[in-house]
Amino acid sequence: MYKKNRAGIFFLLPGVIWILVFTLFPLLYSLALSFTDRQLAKPNSGQFIGLQNYGRALGGILYATVPEGSPFYGAVAPLITNPDLRVGDTVITSLYMSLGSVTVTIVLGVLIAWLFNHDIPLIRIFRSVMTMPLFAAPIALGFMGLILFNEESGIINYVIRGVTGQYVPWFTQVWWARTAVLLVDAWQWTPFVFIVVLAAMQSIPVELMEAARLDSNNAWTLFRKITLPLIAPALGTIAMLRLVETFKILDIPLSMLGGGPGSATQTYSYYAYQVGLKNFDMGYGSALAYILVVICIIISTIYFRRMGNRYEQGE
Amino acid sequence: MVDTAQKLKVTQRSVSSPNIRGRLSKFLLWLFVILAILWVLFPFVWAVITSFKTQIQALEPTFIPWVQFTPTLENWSQELGLGAPETFSALRNSAIIAIGSTLFACTLGTLTGYGLARFKFRIGNRNLISWVLSQRFMPPIATLIPFFLVLQFLDLLDTHLGMIIINTTFVLPFAILIMRDFFADFPDEIEEAALVDGASPLQVFLRVALPVARPALTAAAIICFAFAWNEYLFASVMATRTAKPYTFLVASTSTVRGVHFGYLATRMLIAITLPVIFSLFVQRYIVRGLTLGAVKG
Numbered sequence: 384m385y386k387k388n389r390a391g392i393f394f395l396l397p398g399v400i401w402i403l404v405f406t407l408f409p410l411l412y413s414l415a416l417s418f419t420d421r422q423l424a425k426p427n428s429g430q431f432i433g434l435q436n437y438g439r440a441l442g443g444i445l446y447a448t449v450p451e452g453s454p455f456y457g458a459v460a461p462l463i464t465n466p467d468l469r470v471g472d473t474v475i476t477s478l479y480m481s482l483g484s485v486t487v488t489i490v491l492g493v494l495i496a497w498l499f500n501h502d503i504p505l506i507r508i509f510r511s512v513m514t515m516p517l518f519a520a521p522i523a524l525g526f527m528g529l530i531l532f533n534e535e536s537g538i539i540n541y542v543i544r545g546v547t548g549q550y551v552p553w554f555t556q557v558w559w560a561r562t563a564v565l566l567v568d569a570w571q572w573t574p575f576v577f578i579v580v581l582a583a584m585q586s587i588p589v590e591l592m593e594a595a596r597l598d599s600n601n602a603w604t605l606f607r608k609i610t611l612p613l614i615a616p617a618l619g620t621i622a623m624l625r626l627v628e629t630f631k632i633l634d635i636p637l638s639m640l641g642g643g644p645g646s647a648t649q650t651y652s653y654y655a656y657q658v659g660l661k662n663f664d665m666g667y668g669s670a671l672a673y674i675l676v677v678i679c680i681i682i683s684t685i686y687f688r689r690m691g692n693r694y695e696q697g698e
Numbered sequence: 699m700v701d702t703a704q705k706l707k708v709t710q711r712s713v714s715s716p717n718i719r720g721r722l723s724k725f726l727l728w729l730f731v732i733l734a735i736l737w738v739l740f741p742f743v744w745a746v747i748t749s750f751k752t753q754i755q756a757l758e759p760t761f762i763p764w765v766q767f768t769p770t771l772e773n774w775s776q777e778l779g780l781g782a783p784e785t786f787s788a789l790r791n792s793a794i795i796a797i798g799s800t801l802f803a804c805t806l807g808t809l810t811g812y813g814l815a816r817f818k819f820r821i822g823n824r825n826l827i828s829w830v831l832s833q834r835f836m837p838p839i840a841t842l843i844p845f846f847l848v849l850q851f852l853d854l855l856d857t858h859l860g861m862i863i864i865n866t867t868f869v870l871p872f873a874i875l876i877m878r879d880f881f882a883d884f885p886d887e888i889e890e891a892a893l894v895d896g897a898s899p900l901q902v903f904l905r906v907a908l909p910v911a912r913p914a915l916t917a918a919a920i921i922c923f924a925f926a927w928n929e930y931l932f933a934s935v936m937a938t939r940t941a942k943p944y945t946f947l948v949a950s951t952s953t954v955r956g957v958h959f960g961y962l963a964t965r966m967l968i969a970i971t972l973p974v975i976f977s978l979f980v981q982r983y984i985v986r987g988l989t990l991g992a993v994k995g
Contacts, residue, residue, distance in 0.1 A: 397809055522949050526965075533959075570738075652837060
């Protein structure tokens with residue numbers, strides 16, 4: 384509209400300045416800290432130590448992910464000088480939870496969206512109900528998981544024991560514990576996939592569906608040939624968004640199992656939090672966090688490329 | 699289930715001649731819809747049931763009150779009676795922090811959103827928007843340590859203002875995005891006319907644009923409020939005593955009393971009720987708001 388009116392800048396600036404001050408500055412501060420040995424309790428800390436923090440973190444990650452004796456090990460071995468042996472496990476935990484949660488939410492979300500895309504009475508109310516978990520505090524949902532998945536008395540194990548005769552060691556076995564946390568996260572975010580996919584399904588032209596129905600009446604064929612290709616872009620977008628978000632997951636494992644058993648459900652973010660603000664090793668904690676920042680920047684760049692020129696319109 | 703849909707289509711085509719297959723498919727569709735609803739509601743319902751149980755009852759898989767177990771108000775009276783001072787002080791802190799950051803974020807967000815929708819900037823509007831939205835991708839953990847040190851320096855640790863600043867920063871991108879989208883989709887003829895009549899851009903914004911933006915503003919406010927209310931990570935480091943919000947109180951439950959399920963369920967329910975009820979009113983904005991505008995809702 385007024386296009387190049389000078390007044391525009393006054394609307395824009397307050398928000399932009401706020402973000403600059405409260406995001407860019409902390410990020411730069413944190414970058415600076417990551418090159419130091421700053422510890423809150425130590426008076427003489429804060430010396431510049433170069434890339435040592437990053438060496439510890441990346442060395443630990445490589446040590447855990449590249450098996451010794453594999454052909455790649457020789458190539459990465461020089462990088463592993465002073466590895467942090469705990470960080471590797473947290474990366475594996477985070478990767479498992481992210482990929483697992485994204486897979487579960489997408490499969491269930493698409494399925495439920497397909498169900499709810501039928502014209503049945505009360506469907507509007509049902510759709511609202513489906514989105515209820517989205518805005519519940521994750522820290523509280525961790526406790527919900529604690530109650531539901533409890534090995535001895537939880538309702539989930541009660542049902543499983545009734546059907547199979549055995550119970551699942553949700554809280555004591557490493558991979559089951561990770562799975563339990565993952566399922567709570569998936570329960571919270573399936574509604575998100577549901578509501579996005581439903582919106583995508585509803586934007587498919589009715590004529591297109593009608594025309595396709597003349598050729599085939601098989602619901603599976605229709606879904607695979609028409610619906611799926613048309614909702615695929617939306618699916619790609621949410622998959623990326625959820626991958627980034629779940630990789631940052633911290634509240635649910637923290638309140639549900641406190642990172643246990645051992646440190647099995649301690650995610651990468653959780654570990655960085657513990658190092659930086661529970662052990663007050665702020666230099667190393669910042670380096671751990673910064674590695675995550677770099678990953679997030681890479682993914683967000685791809686994400687915004689995908690969005691194309693959506694924001695060029697309407698200006 | 700696949701067959702269900704197929705049969706359903708058949709039913710829709712031949713409504714006049716009801717057949718058993720059609721009814722069966724309709725029945726199956728309903729069955730799965732109800733299963734999905736139950737799957738979402740079950741944990742909430744189970745938490746409500748558990749909150750009316752004693753510790754011993756909570757260890758049994760009973761769920762019909764008065765028939766299978768005698769409900770008790772012990773947990774609720776503990777939280778709202780004996781523990782009332784602590785509970786209400788934490789809820790008050792949560793409310794102050796959430797409302798404060800919602801006001802800040804919505805004020806800034808509406809201005810910036812309007813600017814991005816109505817004006818053209820040399821730096822490129824698309825770049826600006828991408829930059830604002832990319833803030834949501836930043837792991838909060840990366841700003842946690844600097845924020846802690848800065849608040850310590852400014853003597854704002856454990857204060858409402860400190861927490862309001864932090865939460866405003868996190869929810870501001872949502873507010874900007876929702877408001878920009880609203881204004882970008884809203885016809886600007888009236889604003890243009892007012893401008894031709896000699897009104898200043900600020901007058902146009904306040905008198906013409908702002909009044910029509912009320913629904914979008916409400917949605918932005920609800921989403922901001924919910925996220926600020928649910929924030930735990932920063933509170934656990936920077937608001938642990940006087941400004942302690944309810945999420946922090948919830949998280950400290952198990953350490954204080956051991957794992958007491960009934961009590962845990964009570965606190966959990968108090969923590970989630972407000973945002974969950976609010977969320978029922980922002981359906982239209984969830985898709986765009988939470989996908990950062992990538993998917994149109």
